[in-house]
Amino acid sequence: MGELLEAVVIGSGFGGAISCCRLAQKWKNKVLLLERGKRYPMGSFPRSPHDFASNFWSPPGDQTRRPEHIAKRDLRGMFDMRTFTRMDAVVCAGLGGGSLIYANVFLEPPTQTFERGWPKGLDKAYLQPYYEVARSVLGARPVPSWTSEPRRKIIRTELFQDFAHNQGRDSTLADICVFFGNDFNNPTPIGVQEKNRYGAVQTSCTYCAECDVGCNTHSKNTVDLNYLHVAEQVHQAHIQTECVAEKIVPLNELGEEDTTADGTHGYRVHYRHLDDGPAFVDTRRVVVSAGTLGSNELLLRCRDKFGTLPRLSQRLGRRFSGNGDFLSFVVKGKKRADPNYGPVITQYTDYNLFKNHDPDRAFILEDASYPNFAAWFVEGLQPSLNILGVLKKTWRVLCSIWRHLVQTFVDGKWSGSVGDLANQLLKGDESYRSIVLLCMGLDKGDGVLTLRDGNLELDWPQQTSMPLYDGIIAAGKKFKAFVQSCIFFPLPTWLWPVRNNITVHSLGGCILADSPEQGVVSAAEHDRGQVFGYQGLYVADGSLLPSAVGANPVATISALAEWIAEGITGIAPDESLGA
Numbered sequence: 001m002g003e004l005l006e007a008v009v010i011g012s013g014f015g016g017a018i019s020c021c022r023l024a025q026k027w028k029n030k031v032l033l034l035e036r037g038k039r040y041p042m043g044s045f046p047r048s049p050h051d052f053a054s055n056f057w058s059p060p061g062d063q064t065r066r067p068e069h070i071a072k073r074d075l076r077g078m079f080d081m082r083t084f085t086r087m088d089a090v091v092c093a094g095l096g097g098g099s100l101i102y103a104n105v106f107l108e109p110p111t112q113t114f115e116r117g118w119p120k121g122l123d124k125a126y127l128q129p130y131y132e133v134a135r136s137v138l139g140a141r142p143v144p145s146w147t148s149e150p151r152r153k154i155i156r157t158e159l160f161q162d163f164a165h166n167q168g169r170d171s172t173l174a175d176i177c178v179f180f181g182n183d184f185n186n187p188t189p190i191g192v193q194e195k196n197r198y199g200a201v202q203t204s205c206t207y208c209a210e211c212d213v214g215c216n217t218h219s220k221n222t223v224d225l226n227y228l229h230v231a232e233q234v235h236q237a238h239i240q241t242e243c244v245a246e247k248i249v250p251l252n253e254l255g256e257e258d259t260t261a262d263g264t265h266g267y268r269v270h271y272r273h274l275d276d277g278p279a280f281v282d283t284r285r286v287v288v289s290a291g292t293l294g295s296n297e298l299l300l301r302c303r304d305k306f307g308t309l310p311r312l313s314q315r316l317g318r319r320f321s322g323n324g325d326f327l328s329f330v331v332k333g334k335k336r337a338d339p340n341y342g343p344v345i346t347q348y349t350d351y352n353l354f355k356n357h358d359p360d361r362a363f364i365l366e367d368a369s370y371p372n373f374a375a376w377f378v379e380g381l382q383p384s385l386n387i388l389g390v391l392k393k394t395w396r397v398l399c400s401i402w403r404h405l406v407q408t409f410v411d412g413k414w415s416g417s418v419g420d421l422a423n424q425l426l427k428g429d430e431s432y433r434s435i436v437l438l439c440m441g442l443d444k445g446d447g448v449l450t451l452r453d454g455n456l457e458l459d460w461p462q463q464t465s466m467p468l469y470d471g472i473i474a475a476g477k478k479f480k481a482f483v484q485s486c487i488f489f490p491l492p493t494w495l496w497p498v499r500n501n502i503t504v505h506s507l508g509g510c511i512l513a514d515s516p517e518q519g520v521v522s523a524a525e526h527d528r529g530q531v532f533g534y535q536g537l538y539v540a541d542g543s544l545l546p547s548a549v550g551a552n553p554v555a556t557i558s559a560l561a562e563w564i565a566e567g568i569t570g571i572a573p574d575e576s577l578g579a
């Protein structure tokens with residue numbers, strides 16, 4: 001590596017991976033990416049109860065507010081759980097960021113989304129070419145048809161389609177970034193491996209439903225298998241994992257740290273290697289892509305704790321949105337749901353987001369699968385959750401034993417009992433007819449991120465978004481009636497008196513705007529993504545979004561990152577990634 005790098009990218013989620021690949025395409029061997037989490041090669045995602053219980057992010061010295069059982073341990077796992085007042089958030093640590101655990105959905109929001117709070121001109125039509133290129137690289141497509149391949153049939157998808165039809169609403173198969181082979185029209189047989197078009201080995205999806213806990217067969221098109229793969233293998237980007245960026249300081253013309261400088265002479269990025277300790281690197285440019293929580297936290301600390309970036313806008317941390325996330329469950333319906341099969345989300349049903357747009361109640365309803373092992377776990381809990389159900393099963397098993405005993409006396413032999421006993425024990429399990437409802441929509445995006453004792457805090461004025469949440473709960477109750485279930489409940493944290501939302505779609509805080517009085521990052525054509533007050537300092541991740549998008553946000557984050565990278569490099573993006 002030369003003395004002064006051309007760019008340091010902080011974070012390796014969608015924004016970071018795209019920035020790293022595109023900048024390395026322009027400046028070969030001169031781009032460094034710092035990622036706090038680990039690499040996850042094929043087969044390395046934890047599955048045993050012990051490893052799963054340790055799969056959280058809480059490295060030593062990190063004082064961020066997290067659930068107590070996590071905060072007091074030294075952990076370097078994937079799930080970074082943040083607890084705030086009235087809103088908790090889940091993000092991912094690892095090479096690939098949120099792509100490692102996301103539900104694969106690539107969904108462009110409707111044009112109306114860009115009419116509230118977005119800088120003029122930065123709208124759907126303008127961003128369309130960038131959506132297209134990201135969609136292509138990430139390989140977004142619907143689940144393959146199952147008319148000629150019964151193993152591909154997903155019962156849950158059909159249930160949600162039936163519900164939408166029953167309600168007079170539209171259910172659309174979602175484009176998902178999952179590998180079913182390189183030829184979209186002729187899927188590769190389930191479980192067969194081949195190289196994707198960027199040279200990384202992937203497996204044609206096995207329908208195991210484990211997408212949200214890391215895909216051990218590398219069937220998800222996570223960004224380490226496309227953008228980052230090319231960045232590292234072709235454009236010789238340097239990727240350092242388990243490195244936490246801690247401070248950004250501008251340099252003066254002598255190459256010294258100078259907090260009055262505006263970045264014209266570059267930056268020093270201080271980071272901590274989790275094994276080797278503190279280090280720093282000097283660079284002409286910095287792209288901050290640490291995700292909404294990470295980028296806000298890092299920049300707020302640089303402005304308010306270390307004083308190294310004092311020119312940052314006073315709007316930093318404002319316009320936080322949880323993208324209207326709301327998770328709920330319908331248990332023990334009378335219709336088959338089979339939620340333990342297939343990629344985690346397959347369709348979305350529109351509630352006034354795309355059609356009959358109503359900004360106060362615009363959301364989508366998505367189906368969700370969850371891993372088989374979770375279903376076994378639920379079964380294991382039955383003795384404590386559902387004594388009546390267990391007694392019924394016990395009675396069935398005793399009857400079965402009795403039948404076999406009688407048969408033994410008649411025929412003189414005992415046969416077929418193990419299979420029959422297993423059948424009596426397992427049939428009618430709770431999971432098969434239970435449903436996870438995932439909703440997201442246009443919340444008001446009026447949260448504020450600040451620092452408390454040097455750590456991130458969120459003020460979430462939940463009440464302003466209540467019409468949205470009420471609409472979502474009403475839809476959930478209708479689903480309950482549709483499947484003839486008696487039990488509908490939102491995530492337990494929503495119950496009185498806690499009333500906490502949980503989001504997996506944190507957005508905003510470093511929003512794009514026309515001026516520093518309105519936001520943190522420039523939306524001007526010639527300054528795309530550059531932080532107001534500084535040269536060569538950029539933000540490229542979910543924190544840029546000035547409002548909720550209602551749809552799953554990765555498509556928009558990726559489109560914006562492509563647009564910003566083009567502004568920095570002057571190279572029009574295409575799906576070849578310059579490989």
Ligand SMILES: Cc1cc2nc3c(=O)[nH]c(=O)nc-3n(C[C@H](O)[C@H](O)[C@H](O)COP(=O)(O)OP(=O)(O)OC[C@H]3O[C@@H](n4cnc5c(N)ncnc54)[C@H](O)[C@@H]3O)c2cc1C
Nearest residue numbers: 011013015036097098103105245291294541542552553554
């Ligand atoms: C369970 C789940 C399911 C989801 N499903 C979907 C979906 O289907 N579709 C969709 O559109 N969205 C989905 N999302 C949301 C999506 O994952 C995020 O919106 C997206 O990953 C955000 O991209 P990003 O570039 O902003 O940041 P991230 O992907 O969060 O990446 C930020 C990266 O920066 C790293 N980092 C943070 N701080 C530092 C630091 N100081 N130094 C070095 N590295 C740092 C982090 O470890 C992380 O790797 C889901 C999220 C979750 C949790």
Ligand code: SF4
Nearest residue numbers: 205206208209211215
């Ligand atoms: S269902 Fe999800 S986790 Fe399972 S193989 Fe397919 S993409 Fe991977």
